[in-house]
Amino acid sequence: MPHDLPKTYDPAIIEDHWAEYWVREKLFAQPTPSAQSVEKDGQSYTILLPPPNVTGRLHMGHMLNQTEMDILVRWRRMSGRRALWLPGTDHAGIATQMMVERQLVSEGTTRQQLGREAFVERVWEWKRHYGGAILDQMKRLGASVDWEREYFTMDDKLSVAVREAFVRLHEQGLIYRGAYIVNWCPRCQTAISDLEVVHEEQKGHLWEIRYPVIDAAGKDTGEFVSVATTRPETMLGDVAVAIHPEDERYKHLHGKKLRLPLVGREIPIVLDEWVSRDFGTGAVKVTPAHDPNDFALGERHHLPSINVMDDKGHINAEGGVYAGLDRYPARKRIVADLEEQGLLAGIKDHVNNVGHCDRCKTVVEPRLSTQWFIKIQPLADKAKQVVREKHITFTPEMYEKTYFEWMENIHDWCISRQLWWGHRIPAWHCADCRKITVARVDPTACAHCGSAKITQETDVLDTWFSSGLLPVSVFGWPNFGAKTPGAPGSASGTGESSENRADFDAFYPTSLLVTGFDILFFWVARMIMLGVWFAEGVPNADGSKRTLADSVPFREVYIHALVRDANREKMSKTKGNVLDPIEIVQQYGTDAVRFTLASMASPGTDIAFNVARTEGYRAFANKIWNAARFLFMNVDRAAEIGIAVDPAVLGGMPAIPETMVERSSESKKCQGTTSVVPQMPHSKPGALAPEECISDLPTAPLETRWIIAELHATAAKVNASLENYRYDDAASTIYQFFWGSFCDWYLEIVKLRLDFPIDGPESESAAQQAAKSAGRKAALTTLVQIFETALRLLSPFMPFLTEELWHAVYDGNPPAKSIALTQYPQAAKTIDNYALNAMALVQSLIVELRAARKDAGVPEKDAVPAEVRIDATHMDLVTESSAMIERLARVSELRMVKSITAGLSKHSTPSFDVAVVYERTIDVPAERERLTKDIAKYEKGIAAAERQLGNESFLAKAPANVVEGLKKQEAETRLLLEKAQAALDALPKEG
Numbered sequence: 001m002p003h004d005l006p007k008t009y010d011p012a013i014i015e016d017h018w019a020e021y022w023v024r025e026k027l028f029a030q031p032t033p034s035a036q037s038v039e040k041d042g043q044s045y046t047i048l049l050p051p052p053n054v055t056g057r058l059h060m061g062h063m064l065n066q067t068e069m070d071i072l073v074r075w076r077r078m079s080g081r082r083a084l085w086l087p088g089t090d091h092a093g094i095a096t097q098m099m100v101e102r103q104l105v106s107e108g109t110t111r112q113q114l115g116r117e118a119f120v121e122r123v124w125e126w127k128r129h130y131g132g133a134i135l136d137q138m139k140r141l142g143a144s145v146d147w148e149r150e151y152f153t154m155d156d157k158l159s160v161a162v163r164e165a166f167v168r169l170h171e172q173g174l175i176y177r178g179a180y181i182v183n184w185c186p187r188c189q190t191a192i193s194d195l196e197v198v199h200e201e202q203k204g205h206l207w208e209i210r211y212p213v214i215d216a217a218g219k220d221t222g223e224f225v226s227v228a229t230t231r232p233e234t235m236l237g238d239v240a241v242a243i244h245p246e247d248e249r250y251k252h253l254h255g256k257k258l259r260l261p262l263v264g265r266e267i268p269i270v271l272d273e274w275v276s277r278d279f280g281t282g283a284v285k286v287t288p289a290h291d292p293n294d295f296a297l298g299e300r301h302h303l304p305s306i307n308v309m310d311d312k313g314h315i316n317a318e319g320g321v322y323a324g325l326d327r328y329p330a331r332k333r334i335v336a337d338l339e340e341q342g343l344l345a346g347i348k349d350h351v352n353n354v355g356h357c358d359r360c361k362t363v364v365e366p367r368l369s370t371q372w373f374i375k376i377q378p379l380a381d382k383a384k385q386v387v388r389e390k391h392i393t394f395t396p397e398m399y400e401k402t403y404f405e406w407m408e409n410i411h412d413w414c415i416s417r418q419l420w421w422g423h424r425i426p427a428w429h430c431a432d433c434r435k436i437t438v439a440r441v442d443p444t445a446c447a448h449c450g451s452a453k454i455t456q457e458t459d460v461l462d463t464w465f466s467s468g469l470l471p472v473s474v475f476g477w478p479n480f481g482a483k484t485p486g487a488p489g490s491a492s493g494t495g496e497s498s499e500n501r502a503d504f505d506a507f508y509p510t511s512l513l514v515t516g517f518d519i520l521f522f523w524v525a526r527m528i529m530l531g532v533w534f535a536e537g538v539p540n541a542d543g544s545k546r547t548l549a550d551s552v553p554f555r556e557v558y559i560h561a562l563v564r565d566a567n568r569e570k571m572s573k574t575k576g577n578v579l580d581p582i583e584i585v586q587q588y589g590t591d592a593v594r595f596t597l598a599s600m601a602s603p604g605t606d607i608a609f610n611v612a613r614t615e616g617y618r619a620f621a622n623k624i625w626n627a628a629r630f631l632f633m634n635v636d637r638a639a640e641i642g643i644a645v646d647p648a649v650l651g652g653m654p655a656i657p658e659t660m661v662e663r664s665s666e667s668k669k670c671q672g673t674t675s676v677v678p679q680m681p682h683s684k685p686g687a688l689a690p691e692e693c694i695s696d697l698p699t700a701p702l703e704t705r706w707i708i709a710e711l712h713a714t715a716a717k718v719n720a721s722l723e724n725y726r727y728d729d730a731a732s733t734i735y736q737f738f739w740g741s742f743c744d745w746y747l748e749i750v751k752l753r754l755d756f757p758i759d760g761p762e763s764e765s766a767a768q769q770a771a772k773s774a775g776r777k778a779a780l781t782t783l784v785q786i787f788e789t790a791l792r793l794l795s796p797f798m799p800f801l802t803e804e805l806w807h808a809v810y811d812g813n814p815p816a817k818s819i820a821l822t823q824y825p826q827a828a829k830t831i832d833n834y835a836l837n838a839m840a841l842v843q844s845l846i847v848e849l850r851a852a853r854k855d856a857g858v859p860e861k862d863a864v865p866a867e868v869r870i871d872a873t874h875m876d877l878v879t880e881s882s883a884m885i886e887r888l889a890r891v892s893e894l895r896m897v898k899s900i901t902a903g904l905s906k907h908s909t910p911s912f913d914v915a916v917v918y919e920r921t922i923d924v925p926a927e928r929e930r931l932t933k934d935i936a937k938y939e940k941g942i943a944a945a946e947r948q949l950g951n952e953s954f955l956a957k958a959p960a961n962v963v964e965g966l967k968k969q970e971a972e973t974r975l976l977l978e979k980a981q982a983a984l985d986a987l988p989k990e991g
């Protein structure tokens, strides 16, 4: 049998199948477009995947941002954009090097024993074996990225860009070497990054030292300033003592000097607001060479930095008599000497947060060392300008302020790392003239003195340097020649070629960056700075100068929220509340997990992930699955009697209003027809099949008009919501349409029209039978049309389920390779509001009738007569919809009355009253209780409305339509109150 779907929805089976299919068929590959096709501006929709670390595993944060990106990319692709989502991984210098180092340690060796070259080769080997794990997870989750363009930040192509950027910045005088505080491991004898430092609480001491105040002549005044320290040996490198400028205790010491104990150096008292008045004595020693905060303070006050330790953590010559001692014996001697001189004011027990080397557990020594820097201000200025001029916008908007705050206080960027894994700095030190040669091609001699005694810098670049260049480097920069020879900024170095630059022209600037706030500065700001700096020099495709607006790496930045646990707690390993997305996917399916995240995702709102919700969305998927099975069953039955849905009518947007008008005039030309039969709303005018030319009723049945109008309204809202990153609104709109309008209402109503088997009573004329048949075909066509369109609407959110069902709709003969390559539904400009309102009334009538049945105690299966009292204007609507109402409310006969027969339990709305006629007499006490409750509810509602309408300040502030709505609501409630009161009065008295 065609359309053969398994009885139960099993996400694991269909998801594995389609995930593999999408990759194999390269469905989301976006090849380099031809130069001509690129000219149409704004057609591309490009997103760069924030490259996960090559060592990474997918976590809930990835799952959220990838879901958000995939929804947008699928939606834009289906909406006709040249969509490209570009994947790759980051070499993650520190994390990867550490991982391989641990492996070496477990094998009884070290990276030093292996040597640099062999070690780097070993890391590559690791990367080749395990580096693709996180992307494999993405493949299984169906991310619609272009796998043909997958990159790695150490690929040759990207490494060329890194080198070019470094050399160019150096040529521009924007790269220099300077002193900087690093975490130094005296055992490993290397600087290590913050990520490699493990902090542990440790019992120690706080030593309080007295520094004598001296007068202008350098003589002791007899006064002292006390400072506290956990590392007394660093006092050898003190260059000042800092106090808060507003600290009353020290105001008389402004401008004075102190004598550094044991060393004898005269040091100034400096005023700095960074000093906390409440901590310790309010005076702090300043040791720029051994503390990052002191270093910053020293910079602010132009103080010298005195490094008192060597690479092994021994006191050096700057430490005078203590030179040669290890830092800990030196500490003992210093404390003893201070005590002897009466300069030790006290020793307190103190719990320290001490940094240890992650590898050897040695206590890390913050220490000044020589590093490479980018002079950031010129880059930062442009990066500020592009945001100020709105060439880049942030969602949520508040991050723009955060961005500016950071950019205003930006410091030069230290880009060197003492690692082996990464892009090695292309600089050579000359042993003869001591100068540095920076070059695009490895040099053989010093550029300054010609000496061959040159050695390459051992440092590598900060990982963020290469990831900051991604928006330009992934599209081929700088490896394309400028079209206009000599154009400003054209690549001038080696490695240049006149390779096709169509990728850059087509996809740069990218459209959107979706990322977390935690890397706003590490990554987002760096991409803006580097992207604008280098792209501005690339002329446009026609050779004209690129504007600043077109130099940005992306037009929009969307900062996604955090995924928390169900209790809104942050997920953390220590709390043990970390959810593994892969585990949840295995349990409920990718589609349900995606839908859960989407249904809660909106700008700036954290997500409390609750699997109960995911279970609910799995049920949603199941509901759609069952709807498909019902639909296919009917399609197959219809086929048995020669009724088929023409696949040509599928794939667009079912439209009703315009065609209806044309059709109605055309229909009238048909002859010999009598029956009232619905029209096919979707056919082209003038292409009517004979059996359709029957009706003199110009309209399709209400439910057809209504479901089409609902579909349009849904499409309009979903498209608008996605434009504004309101994934939550988009998801709930589709959910309500599919579950509520389509499954709960439309499917129930359409069963009436389908009404198989088809043998009518003998009395039916041929014309009547033909009419019925046409009605079935029309209903079936609408049903399939609506379902197919709804699948496309849902597709970006639940790509797997919709792919499976969409292929089934076309019975294995689809018009495209994937639903993802079809058109996204777009709403008509005008929506059939009459149908929406009319159906709302009919639905409300059915709901009230069902409630009346329940109150009257009518058994589920019994159909009973019902009375309806409704305004004359709606009378026709109810009469025309009587079949639908009777079926859905289980009413055997609908009696239109002027007023409900006394004694029947009446259900009322402002527009109508209904009651079921049921033999069982009313349970008077129960009825009285119900009405009394209703009356109390109405009275409460009226009182609340009166209170609000009587509140002057509310009336002054509230929009007019809100006030109007409230007044209308109050009037309606008064009407209901009257009706309920009358019904209560009409009840037989008790007793």
Ligand SMILES: [Zn+2]
Pocket (backbone or CB within 6 Å): 185, 186, 187, 188, 189, 357, 358, 359, 360, 361, 362
């Ligand atoms: Zn170490």
Ligand SMILES: [Zn+2]
Pocket (backbone or CB within 6 Å): 430, 431, 432, 433, 434, 435, 446, 447, 448, 449, 450, 451
């Ligand atoms: Zn030289």
